[in-house]
Amino acid sequence: MSIINITLIVYMIASVAYIVREIWRSGAIKWISLGLLILSFCLNLTMVAKRSIEAGHPPFSNLYESLVFYACCTAFIYIIFEFVYNFRIVGALASVLSMLILFYATLQDDTIRPIMPALKSNWMLIHVVTYMLGYAAFGIAFVTSIIFLVTKPFVKKTKDDTGSEGKEILLRNFDKLSYKIVAFGFPFLTLGMITGAVWAKKAWGDYWSWDPKETWSLITWLAYLVYLHTPLVLPKMNINKSKASVMLSIWLLVAFVIVNFTFIGMNYLPSASDSAHIYGSQ
Amino acid sequence: MDHLEFSMENVKQNKSQAVVGIKKDNTKQVNQGQSGKSERGNSNKVWQFFCSVKLAVVIILIMVVACILGTVILQEKTIDEYTARYGYGLATFFKVTQLNNVFHSYWFSFLLVLLCANLISCTIKRWRNTFLQTGFILTHLSIILILVGGVVKLQLGIKGGVNVYEGKTANYFLTQIINRKGALDYVKKDLPFTIALDDFILEKNEPKFQLVSYVKSKDKSKVLDSKLGKRQRVPGSNYKVTIKDYISDAELKQEPINTSDTPENPAIFVKLFGSEKVAAEGWLLAYDRNYYEDKKQNLRIEYIWLSSQEEVEKAINSIETSNTKLSVAVSGKGVSQDYPLDLNKVFKLEGTDFSVKMLQYVLNYGDRRPVEQQPTDNPAIQVEINGPEGPETRWVFEKFLDWDKMHPAKYKNLKITCSGLASTYMAKNTVRIYQSPEGKQVIVFIKDKHITEIVPWELEKKYAIATTDRQVMVSNYFPSFDFKKEVVKKSDQIGTPAVFVEVEGPNGKVSDWVFSDNQYATWYTDNNFGLVYEPTGESVKHFISHLRIIDNEQTVAEKAIKVNDPLKYKGYVIYQSSYDPEAGNYSGLQIVKDPGIPIVYSGFGALCFGVIFIFYIKPFLRKKLKKEAEV
Numbered sequence: 007m008s009i010i011n012i013t014l015i016v017y018m019i020a021s022v023a024y025i026v027r028e029i030w031r032s033g034a035i036k037w038i039s040l041g042l043l044i045l046s047f048c049l050n051l052t053m054v055a056k057r058s059i060e061a062g063h064p065p066f067s068n069l070y071e072s073l074v075f076y077a078c079c080t081a082f083i084y085i086i087f088e089f090v091y092n093f094r095i096v097g098a099l100a101s102v103l104s105m106l107i108l109f110y111a112t113l114q115d116d117t118i119r120p121i122m123p124a125l126k127s128n129w130m131l132i133h134v135v136t137y138m139l140g141y142a143a144f145g146i147a148f149v150t151s152i153i154f155l156v157t158k159p160f161v162k163k164t165k166d167d168t169g170s171e172g173k174e175i176l177l178r179n180f181d182k183l184s185y186k187i188v189a190f191g192f193p194f195l196t197l198g199m200i201t202g203a204v205w206a207k208k209a210w211g212d213y214w215s216w217d218p219k220e221t222w223s224l225i226t227w228l229a230y231l232v233y234l235h236t237p238l239v240l241p242k243m244n245i246n247k248s249k250a251s252v253m254l255s256i257w258l259l260v261a262f263v264i265v266n267f268t269f270i271g272m273n274y275l276p277s278a279s280d281s282a283h284i285y286g287s288q
Numbered sequence: 289m290d291h292l293e294f295s296m297e298n299v300k301q302n303k304s305q306a307v308v309g310i311k312k313d314n315t316k317q318v319n320q321g322q323s324g325k326s327e328r329g330n331s332n333k334v335w336q337f338f339c340s341v342k343l344a345v346v347i348i349l350i351m352v353v354a355c356i357l358g359t360v361i362l363q364e365k366t367i368d369e370y371t372a373r374y375g376y377g378l379a380t381f382f383k384v385t386q387l388n389n390v391f392h393s394y395w396f397s398f399l400l401v402l403l404c405a406n407l408i409s410c411t412i413k414r415w416r417n418t419f420l421q422t423g424f425i426l427t428h429l430s431i432i433l434i435l436v437g438g439v440v441k442l443q444l445g446i447k448g449g450v451n452v453y454e455g456k457t458a459n460y461f462l463t464q465i466i467n468r469k470g471a472l473d474y475v476k477k478d479l480p481f482t483i484a485l486d487d488f489i490l491e492k493n494e495p496k497f498q499l500v501s502y503v504k505s506k507d508k509s510k511v512l513d514s515k516l517g518k519r520q521r522v523p524g525s526n527y528k529v530t531i532k533d534y535i536s537d538a539e540l541k542q543e544p545i546n547t548s549d550t551p552e553n554p555a556i557f558v559k560l561f562g563s564e565k566v567a568a569e570g571w572l573l574a575y576d577r578n579y580y581e582d583k584k585q586n587l588r589i590e591y592i593w594l595s596s597q598e599e600v601e602k603a604i605n606s607i608e609t610s611n612t613k614l615s616v617a618v619s620g621k622g623v624s625q626d627y628p629l630d631l632n633k634v635f636k637l638e639g640t641d642f643s644v645k646m647l648q649y650v651l652n653y654g655d656r657r658p659v660e661q662q663p664t665d666n667p668a669i670q671v672e673i674n675g676p677e678g679p680e681t682r683w684v685f686e687k688f689l690d691w692d693k694m695h696p697a698k699y700k701n702l703k704i705t706c707s708g709l710a711s712t713y714m715a716k717n718t719v720r721i722y723q724s725p726e727g728k729q730v731i732v733f734i735k736d737k738h739i740t741e742i743v744p745w746e747l748e749k750k751y752a753i754a755t756t757d758r759q760v761m762v763s764n765y766f767p768s769f770d771f772k773k774e775v776v777k778k779s780d781q782i783g784t785p786a787v788f789v790e791v792e793g794p795n796g797k798v799s800d801w802v803f804s805d806n807q808y809a810t811w812y813t814d815n816n817f818g819l820v821y822e823p824t825g826e827s828v829k830h831f832i833s834h835l836r837i838i839d840n841e842q843t844v845a846e847k848a849i850k851v852n853d854p855l856k857y858k859g860y861v862i863y864q865s866s867y868d869p870e871a872g873n874y875s876g877l878q879i880v881k882d883p884g885i886p887i888v889y890s891g892f893g894a895l896c897f898g899v900i901f902i903f904y905i906k907p908f909l910r911k912k913l914k915k916e917a918e919v
Contacts, residue, residue, distance in 0.1 A: 117511060120493040123830050123851040193899040200892045209852045211863040211880040212447065213888060214438070216391040218359040225355045228348050235348075238341040277359050 009053055010074075010112060016046035017081075017105035024098035040088060043101055047081040050108065054078050063121040066134040069270070073111035075134070076269075077104045079142035083191075087146060091183065099149040129205030137198030141265055143191025144230070147184045148262035151255040154180035158252065181251040184258055185237075192230055199223055218277045222268040229261040339409035347403045354399070358390035367470025383470065392442075400435055407432050423906055426898030433891030440884030447881075448477060449865060451874045452485040457838070459483070461879045480858060481844070483877065487834035490872040493827045497785050497804050501529065502818045514787075527817050528792040537783030538803065541774045544571060546766035551725050554593045555769035558721070561750060561759040572721075573769060581715070583661055585756060588715035597728045604722060604732050604742055612708035614669065614684070616644055619701045629669075629709075642702060645672045649709055653685065667709035675699055686710065717753055719760055721745065731760070775801050787821055831867045833875040859883065 023039035054075050057065040065071040084100040087093060093100075157180070202223070203213040214220060233254065240250045272278060337343060361382060362373065370379035370388060379388075386393030411428045415421070448463035459482040467473040502509045503525045512529055513520055519530045544555075558580065559569040572578050574593030581588050594600050617624040618640055627635050629646065636643045649669040651662040667686040672679055680698040686709050718734040731751055733741040740754055750759040775786060790799040795813045802810045802821045809818030830850055837845040837857050847855040854863040859881050866876030 115511065117498065117824070119496070119824070120827050120829065123828060126830070127852040129852075189903045193896075193903050196899045197896055200896055203892065204889075205852075207885075208854065209863075211854070211861065211865070211878045212882075213885075216358065216363065221355045221359050221391075225352050228352050228355075232345055232348050232352075235341055235345055239345055242342070272359070275359055277362050280362070 009049060009056070010108065013046055013049040013053065014105055014108055014112075016042060016049060017101045017108065020046055021098045021101040021105065024095065024101065028095045028098070039097060040085070043081060043088075043097060044085060046101065046104070047078065047085060050074070050078040050081060050104070057118075061118045061121075063125075064131050064134070066130065066138075067121045067125055068115075068119065070111050070114035070116045072134070072138075072269075073107055073114065076138050076141060077107040077111065079138040080104045080107060080145045083139065083142040084146055087187065095153060096146070096149055099152065100146055103145050103149060124209045127205055127209065129201055129208065133198055133201040133205055136194045136201060140191045140194030140198055141269065143187050143194065144258075144262050144265050147187040147191065147258055150180045150184045150187060151258040154184065154255045155252065155259075158248075181255055184255065188230060188233060188258070192234060195227055195230060199227055218272055218275055218281045219268070222264075222272050226261070226264050226268045229257075229264050233257055233261060335409065335413075338405055339413045340406075341410070344403070344406050344410065347399060347406060351396075351399060351403075354390055354396055357387060361387050361390070363391070364389050364466055366466065366472050370470075389466075404432055404435055420906055420909060423898045423901030423903075426894045427902065428898075430891040430894035430898055433894065434888050437884035437886075437888030437891060440887060441882045445880070445882040445884060446477060447878070449876060449878045450483075451866075451868070451876050452483060452833075453874045454485055454488045457482050457484040458877075461877075479860070479879070481837050481839040481860075483862065484836040484838060485833055485875055486836055488867070488872075488875045489830075489832045489834075490867055491829045491831070493829045494782060496824045497821055498824050499529075499531065499787060499789070499802065500820045500822060501527070502809060502820070503527070504816045504818065522817075525817070526793065527812070529819070530790045530792075531787050532790050532799065533788035535775060535777050535786050537778040537781055538775050538786035538801070539778045539784070540801070540803065541776050542771040543774060544766065545770055545772045546768055547770045548768040551593075551767040553766075553769045554723065555766045556591055556721065556723070556762045557764035557766075558589060558591070559761045559763050560589070561761065563757055567758065569763075571769065574723075581663065583663075585758065586716035587719070587753070587756065587758065588717070589719045589721065589760060591721050592723070594722065594724045597724050597726045600722045600724045600728045600730060604720075604730050605739070607714070607718075607734055607737055607739060612706075614644070614646060614671070614704065614706045616642075617703045618642065619703055634674075641676050642699070643674045644704070645674075646670070647672055647681070651710060653683070664710035667706075669706050669709060671704060673699055673702060673704075675702070717756060719753060721760075721762060723765075773801075785821070789819060791817065791819070793817055828867075831864060831875070833864055833877065835862065835877075 020039060020042035023035065023042050027035045027039045054065050057071060057074065061067070061071075066075055080100065081104045084093075084097065084104075088097060202220075206215070206220075207213040236250075236254060236257075240254075245253070272281075362369070365373075365388065367379065367383070370382060374382070382388040386395065390396055407428050411425060411432075414424065446463065448461040450458045450461040452458045459479050460476050461479060462474045462476055465473050465475060497514070499512045499514055500509055501512055501522045503522065506524060508524060510523055512522070512531075514531065516531050516534060519528055521528050544557075554574040555571050557569065557571050560567045560580075560582075568580065568582065570580065572580060572589070572591035574591055578592070579588060579590045592603065594603060612629040613626045614629065615624065615626050616635075616637055618637070621640065623637065623639050625635075625637055627644070627646075629649070631646050631648065634643050634645045647670040649659070649667070651659055651664045651667050653666040653668040655662045655665075668683050669686075670681065670683050672681050675698075677698060682697055682704070684704045684706050686706050689705055714734070714737055716736060720732040720734065722728070722730045722732065729745045731741075731743050731745045732739060733743075733754060735754060743751060745751065745762060747765060748761065748763055750761045752759050775788070778784075784803060784805045786801050786803045788799060788801050789810075790797055791812045793812050793814060793816075798813055800810055802819050804821045804823065806821075809820050811818045832848050832850045834848045835846070835855055836843050837855070839858075845855065845857050849855045849862060849864045851864050854861050856862075861880045861882075863878040863880065864875065865878035868874040868876075
């Protein structure tokens with residue numbers, strides 16, 4: 007069995023372990039589920055490293071390689087967050103997300119091809135890594151938003167929202183958690199976009215040329231920028247707090263769809279043939 | 289991850305949705321703004337409008353919609369392209385609303401100006417001389433800087449390209465514009481210096497090959513893993529493929545062998561000597577290519593295999609090998625008639641109204657040489673048919689029996705075939721080598737259509753061909769001729785790679801070589817599964833231009849530029865952008881001048897540092913400050 011299939015299976019088992027953990031809530035299962043996810047992350051990272059050695063260039067030169075790396079980053083960001091917050095059920099969906107990304111990678115052409123001249127740059131490394139970490143954080147925020155929207159009707163309203171039991175409180179505040187994760191990912195997105203612009207200047211002579219891929223990366227950035235500014239606007243708009251939280255969570259779902267459209271979907275746009283970025287699918 | 293821990297506490301304390309305390313500052317501001325409203329009236333209303341976050345969000349949302357439109361609608365195309373794609377009405381609408389060039393339209397510029405005004409007023413309003421505000425100020429100023437830099441680029445910047453041939457110079461470049469009529473146009477711009485292309489290097493990657501499988505019943509092809517020894521299942525089928533061997537430069541060598549003593553495929557190896565030296569030699573196969581022709585010498589050697597001794601006895605006394613005939617049949621009437629080859633004689637087809645006349649015949653249709661010199665590749669005869677609807681002339685091909693079915697003919701029910709045309713040709717000297725299973729071996733020498741000599745032949749014995757200096761010899765006889773195929777390595781370089789592939793399918797395991805120069809598929813025994821080993825297309829490794837900048841007749845700069853590594857001189861930046869796709873003779877250079885770069889790049893720097901400050905440094909500092917306050 008190939009390493010990619012093993013990784014997919016371990017991601018799946020990790021996801022099941024997180025669900026079991028949600029039911030039993032025992033200390034042992036907590037470490038088992040986390041351990042499984044770390045194991046699948048390591049397997050995924052091995053794939054990235056192996057590919058890098060086999061291909062002889064940074065492993066993001068086509069869609070297959072980028073997706074494998076994307077899955078790896080998603081697991082990585084989640085694991086980091088789990089050490090900070092008690093995430094519980096988020097882990098199940100995060101491993102499913104990594105698994106789905108990796109599964110999508112298996113559908114792509116995985117032939118190793120020589121890297122094209124425009125991609126031979128150190129900017130590529132920092133550009134892709136920052137973007138992928140940003141995307142991964144938004145993926146986790148997407149998961150927490152889903153959980154917020156799904157669990158909202160079942161969570162009892164308590165007067166003392168903030169409580170004093172520390173980390174546990176966040177379970178009832180998945181919308182706030184989403185905000186924190188977005189706030190963590192946004193600088194990466196910004197850095198990814200800026201390094202991309204600097205690299206474009208070096209390679210193509212212009213830092214911004216309204217190429218469809220560039221435009222969509224701007225749309226993504228603006229979508230999260232709006233999200234980060236809304237706490238300043240919504241209190242003034244006479245929208246009740248719970249409604250506002252729902253709206254913001256839905257906004258994050260849409261924003262993550264935009265992320266994936268920028269990453270993969272825009273290749274299907276009519277203007278894609280004008281884009282200099284369409285080497286990803288080759 | 290300390291600061292995140294902190295952020296969580298912050299939420300606890302703040303009861304707000306904001307994470308890093310922007311909210312706190314803001315509420316103060318809002319209060320101030322509201323209290324000032326009554327005092328300053330209208331001017332305050334305008335100020336309120338410009339510095340509200342609400343305005344910023346609205347502008348951003350409109351920008352998002354504009355950006356989406358700008359990628360869904362093709363941008364900066366000629367008016368003809370718009371009309372062809374969207375129709376006249378929509379094309380005009382796009383032109384009027386500037387949706388054909390969203391990002392350089394007046395309304396989009398207005399949006400950006402509005403955003404700038406919003407950012408400036410917002411920044412002024414919320415300006416605090418506290419260190420914690422650094423991120424806020426940097427990020428908001430950075431956007432202004434980037435936008436200002438963009439305006440500088442649009443006003444003072446220039447971008448174009450020029451193709452320079454190796455050893456030539458250029459002191460101008462071309463910029464591409466869409467003119468007022470909506471058509472593509474180029475404008476020539478002079479450079480304040482001259483660019484000389486001393487050398488242009490275009491290096492390609494080593495060609496790569498891939499094994500592609502094709503399942504006919506499903507019409508699906510799939511690129512297979514080229515790894516040696518890996519047994520892989522072809523997705524969506526039950527075929528399994530293993531690449532067992534690979535040769536980087538393979539050649540197929542075919543060695544003739546005899547597989548059995550029963551004459552299944554008789555063949556002789558014939559040598560033709562001209563004054564002691566071998567002039568020609570080769571295998572003649574009874575059931576395949578059974579003759580050799582030497583047009584120069586007007587000599588033909590035939591190998592005729594007959595099934596019995598009697599047939600040989602009968603055949604050797606006649607110069608005719610088979611009867612040349614023209615068969616005419618009328619479908620539906622049961623009339624069929626054979627005619628001997630006899631040019632220009634009218635044959636009446638009995639029982640019908642038809643008559644046929646043979647006009648001329650050739651041995652190789654389309655060959656301009658006289659009949660005697662033509663090889664017997666495509667014999668054909670031209671026939672004139674006379675019938676109730678008048679005359680029709682048609683060519684009848686010996687090897688293409690259905691030719692008339694596929695081509696228009698007047699008398700479609702008249703089926704004409706011919707046979708034996710090839711044997712009408714007789715060289716000045718013909719040598720017929722007869723053989724039968726019983727061991728009867730006879731050579732018949734024919735000269736000018738007359739038999740001159742009949743001799744039994746033996747292996748390895750020379751027989752002189754009268755009145756020529758040639759001698760003929762049969763040096764070997766294989767009753768069952770076959771080829772032993774062997775694949776050998778020609779060189780160590782990548783030339784014609786081949787893979788030895790084992791395919792497992794419904795008929796069991798079958799192995800064969802698949803060559804990269806074979807454009808046809810190599811089929812598995814069920815003729816449903818085929819393999820092709822093909823090049824993946826040559827890709828360019830890198831292209832480098834050795835440039836020299838000449839200013840005032842002096843070389844002032846020199847650099848080998850490549851993609852991602854341009855040359856800068858006098859505010860111009862020269863990029864390697866393309867190359868002559870056909871011959872690789874010229875280098876495509878992009879020439880850019882953008883005085884706005886320093887402004888934009890400081891904006892980039894400020895933005896990067898600003899977001900890092902807001903989201904990572906500020907929460908950390910706040911936590912520290914709070915702890916100090918608690919102490």
